[in-house]
Amino acid sequence: MVRRGRHAGAWKNVVLTQDEQFALKRRALLRQAARAFSEKGYHDTSLTDVAKALGVTKSALYYYVDDKQEILFECHKLSHDFGDQAIEYAEKHGRNGREKISLLVRTYLELLTSELGACAVLLEFNALTPANRKIIGRRRDTFEHYFRKLVQTGIADGSLRKVDPKLTVFFFMGAVNWLTRWFDPSGEHSGEHIAKEFAGLLDAAIRSR
Amino acid sequence: MVRRGRHAGAWKNVVLTQDEQFALKRRALLRQAARAFSEKGYHDTSLTDVAKALGVTKSALYYYVDDKQEILFECHKLSHDFGDQAIEYAEKHGRNGREKISLLVRTYLELLTSELGACAVLLEFNALTPANRKIIGRRRDTFEHYFRKLVQTGIADGSLRKVDPKLTVFFFMGAVNWLTRWFDPSGEHSGEHIAKEFAGLLDAAIRSR
DNA sequence: CGCTTAATTGACTACAAGGTCAATTTCTTG
DNA sequence: CAAGAAATTGACCTTGTAGTCAATTAAGCG
Numbered sequence: 001m002v003r004r005g006r007h008a009g010a011w012k013n014v015v016l017t018q019d020e021q022f023a024l025k026r027r028a029l030l031r032q033a034a035r036a037f038s039e040k041g042y043h044d045t046s047l048t049d050v051a052k053a054l055g056v057t058k059s060a061l062y063y064y065v066d067d068k069q070e071i072l073f074e075c076h077k078l079s080h081d082f083g084d085q086a087i088e089y090a091e092k093h094g095r096n097g098r099e100k101i102s103l104l105v106r107t108y109l110e111l112l113t114s115e116l117g118a119c120a121v122l123l124e125f126n127a128l129t130p131a132n133r134k135i136i137g138r139r140r141d142t143f144e145h146y147f148r149k150l151v152q153t154g155i156a157d158g159s160l161r162k163v164d165p166k167l168t169v170f171f172f173m174g175a176v177n178w179l180t181r182w183f184d185p186s187g188e189h190s191g192e193h194i195a196k197e198f199a200g201l202l203d204a205a206i207r208s209r
Numbered sequence: 210m211v212r213r214g215r216h217a218g219a220w221k222n223v224v225l226t227q228d229e230q231f232a233l234k235r236r237a238l239l240r241q242a243a244r245a246f247s248e249k250g251y252h253d254t255s256l257t258d259v260a261k262a263l264g265v266t267k268s269a270l271y272y273y274v275d276d277k278q279e280i281l282f283e284c285h286k287l288s289h290d291f292g293d294q295a296i297e298y299a300e301k302h303g304r305n306g307r308e309k310i311s312l313l314v315r316t317y318l319e320l321l322t323s324e325l326g327a328c329a330v331l332l333e334f335n336a337l338t339p340a341n342r343k344i345i346g347r348r349r350d351t352f353e354h355y356f357r358k359l360v361q362t363g364i365a366d367g368s369l370r371k372v373d374p375k376l377t378v379f380f381f382m383g384a385v386n387w388l389t390r391w392f393d394p395s396g397e398h399s400g401e402h403i404a405k406e407f408a409g410l411l412d413a414a415i416r417s418r
Numbered sequence: 419c420g421c422t423t424a425a426t427t428g429a430c431t432a433c434a435a436g437g438t439c440a441a442t443t444t445c446t447t448g
Numbered sequence: 449c450a451a452g453a454a455a456t457t458g459a460c461c462t463t464g465t466a467g468t469c470a471a472t473t474a475a476g477c478g
Contacts, residue, residue, distance in 0.1 A: 022454090043336075046436085174387025179383060265427095269427075428469105434464100434466100445455085
């Protein structure tokens, strides 16, 4: 969906500009859809439902989005942005493989849990169009590949025991993706707590003794 | 689907009885559907596709099954049977919490990977009918609850460190459910290998040092 | 062979839900 | 206020696919 522009005027108004309102509403739409997707799954979520939840008609949604698939695609992209952020952070502050992994995991989980709506969609990978699947798949591969290399680094620098990097990454990614299904922001465990606990579990699983 | 019986005759023939053939074909249908479900997801799998893969018409499927939902339901039940088997085995041969968990994990994963078709469906939980979801959900809860108690046992008997039982179980269940998405029976890692590795990772994550 | 039941087919229906579009209301601005 | 653009609506079209059913073919059996 590409927004057709309209001249924004010489100076920003105090209230929101049309473009900002557009962006805001679109975001609300994405959030609501993502929430619904994670609850009932992509295919069982009708756009009519989403629209109703937003107090609007299905037709209105199509003003902000080309089609249903675009929503899902956008959600996936948003989720992967968190991965990128986490990588950046880990790379900057970690001093060896083990530290970087702990930071990566913890940061990633904190971001995910803080804005879960966008991410609960990770499980809906095969609801993506083949074309989109290719794009998202590539991004996921990049993430996992980086993660795997981190494990190898850790083994090389002695901070980790000798585990299978590939399986270790899969092991953890599963735990994370699954998290998006049971995590409840208003539940007994806070996102930070879970992030810390999971990071601790993984760390214990792979650190050198 | 309840099979309407027909008198089976006085002695079992050398060849398959009709009932046996029925059961066999039905099983083949379930396997094929499960395979398709795990590849493309429940909703993106049309029964026409499944039928075609079996060299038959969609209508023929309805001779063995009441509806599409029954297939999914059946697959879920099958998957959980593995869980029960694994519990039984672990309970019989494990001598403390840690041992039981290792056995449970390993057995469960070996069963899953050996007949993955039936289990790749675990991710399609919310494609279940509300009624069926309740049934399967209850069964899943039972499994997870048993697992959790095992962790508590392990902590109590000193074989495990002090981890959060609930989060630990979720952590692992995620890894398992995710496995069903990437595991390839003809891939580089055998099911046994993965079972062993995963069990090792979890064990390292939670054992007392 | 000929009767009965199992098994399968193909044509058909039902319907949910994605998507379109002209018409209408609401906003913004000169 | 008036004009034009933004935003939204409701009616409608389209399609994919689950599910039905009478009719047909294949199997078993006396």
